[in-house]
Amino acid sequence: MPDFDYLIVGQGIAGTSLAWHMHAAGHRFLIIDNPGLPSSSHVAAGIFNPLTGRKLVKTWLADQLFPYAVDFYRRVEKILGISCLHYTDIFRPYRSAEEKDNYLRWAAENGYEAYISGRLPDFTANRFIRAPFNGLSITRSGWLDLPHFLDSSRNYFLATGCFREADFSSEDLALDDQHAVWQNMRFKKVISCMGAGAGKDAFFNWLPFNPVKGQILDCRVEGYDVEEIVNQGIFILPLGGGLVRIGATYSWHDLDWENTEDARLYLSEKASGLLKAPFSITGQRAGIRPSSADRRPFAGRHPEYSRLYIFNGLGTKGVTLAPFFAQQLVNLIAYGQELHPEVNIERYFSLYSKPGFS
Numbered sequence: 001m002p003d004f005d006y007l008i009v010g011q012g013i014a015g016t017s018l019a020w021h022m023h024a025a026g027h028r029f030l031i032i033d034n035p036g037l038p039s040s041s042h043v044a045a046g047i048f049n050p051l052t053g054r055k056l057v058k059t060w061l062a063d064q065l066f067p068y069a070v071d072f073y074r075r076v077e078k079i080l081g082i083s084c085l086h087y088t089d090i091f092r093p094y095r096s097a098e099e100k101d102n103y104l105r106w107a108a109e110n111g112y113e114a115y116i117s118g119r120l121p122d123f124t125a126n127r128f129i130r131a132p133f134n135g136l137s138i139t140r141s142g143w144l145d146l147p148h149f150l151d152s153s154r155n156y157f158l159a160t161g162c163f164r165e166a167d168f169s170s171e172d173l174a175l176d177d178q179h180a181v182w183q184n185m186r187f188k189k190v191i192s193c194m195g196a197g198a199g200k201d202a203f204f205n206w207l208p209f210n211p212v213k214g215q216i217l218d219c220r221v222e223g224y225d226v227e228e229i230v231n232q233g234i235f236i237l238p239l240g241g242g243l244v245r246i247g248a249t250y251s252w253h254d255l256d257w258e259n260t261e262d263a264r265l266y267l268s269e270k271a272s273g274l275l276k277a278p279f280s281i282t283g284q285r286a287g288i289r290p291s292s293a294d295r296r297p298f299a300g301r302h303p304e305y306s307r308l309y310i311f312n313g314l315g316t317k318g319v320t321l322a323p324f325f326a327q328q329l330v331n332l333i334a335y336g337q338e339l340h341p342e343v344n345i346e347r348y349f350s351l352y353s354k355p356g357f358s
């Protein structure tokens, strides 16, 4: 008999979503995390936005992913007795009158009406936000307070004997025909959810990660009362009490977790263009988004070791991607059901060239 069915390595949004799905399905799991290591989920703003980019493109699988994610977070909120999901419209100021016509045409042509809010406040004279052409309000959007969600989940799993603080090294894992053995405990399967730390995971570091560094600022804007998340190149996320979060930067270089002066200046300049009111910076955070080369998650079974799985590559959209694909992965691991082909790491098996694998 194994000690647990599954070992989940990493308690970011990937590992935590997986753990809740295993919990719901009645599987016995242990989730471990080294709190001394950085976590992208603890840096992220947690925003979920169905229409993104300068051209307002509906995000991949939005019609399936968004309702699933909201329902999942609501269910967990109920179990934990907390409130961490904030359903908030996203206001996109138009840059010009022409952009207004384009956005409205795009929305109509592409059937995005369900994602455009009927409630559009007049921002042209707003005392905090510069929006001379007003803007578009996106709905079915908002943000998840990730630290609150993750820390409360961790406490729950700790109290139910399913969580331990520990550092994982692939060298400490033994695989035999029956089990995966780690620290004298036997598991049926091990799922690596190590975020950007997966580069050090000898079993999965052959996957084409494309990590992206990001930074955000915590700021104070006296009397700030805008309820919407404002998004134009950067986002301004209202936290209440005159506090806002401003982000984010994207960098494919200098992939460390350090704050930089460059990022602080860049975000301050962008914020000054969007905000009419003065603001002061109270904090800064940096993290590494675990993105993949084709911008699709990594999920599935190792090409050679059938007891090893991965859930990673959530990139810039961990909050929306994690719940839906955690469910798919649990269905694969426990019941052999097919994964969505665009997330299945089988798409990269040709890159795996360990001796003995064919």
Ligand SMILES: Cc1cc2nc3c(=O)[nH]c(=O)nc-3n(C[C@H](O)[C@H](O)[C@H](O)COP(=O)(O)OP(=O)(O)OC[C@H]3O[C@@H](n4cnc5c(N)ncnc54)[C@H](O)[C@@H]3O)c2cc1C
Binding pocket: 009, 010, 011, 012, 013, 014, 015, 032, 033, 034, 035, 036, 037, 038, 039, 040, 041, 042, 043, 044, 045, 046, 047, 048, 166, 167, 168, 169, 193, 194, 195, 196, 197, 198, 213, 214, 215, 216, 247, 248, 249, 285, 286, 287, 288, 289, 290, 311, 312, 313, 314, 315, 316, 317, 318, 319, 320
């Ligand atoms: C500045 C910034 C802003 C962002 N904003 C958003 C946003 O608004 N919305 C959104 O959806 N996404 C956002 N993201 C992306 C989001 O953070 C990621 O998609 C998501 O957090 C990835 O989650 P993860 O669980 O895969 O990785 P992580 O959150 O990094 O979790 C990995 C966990 O594994 C643990 N770990 C790693 N190695 C080991 C080991 N050897 N032993 C034990 N434990 C280990 C780490 O301690 C960590 O807790 C943002 C990211 C950044 C950097």
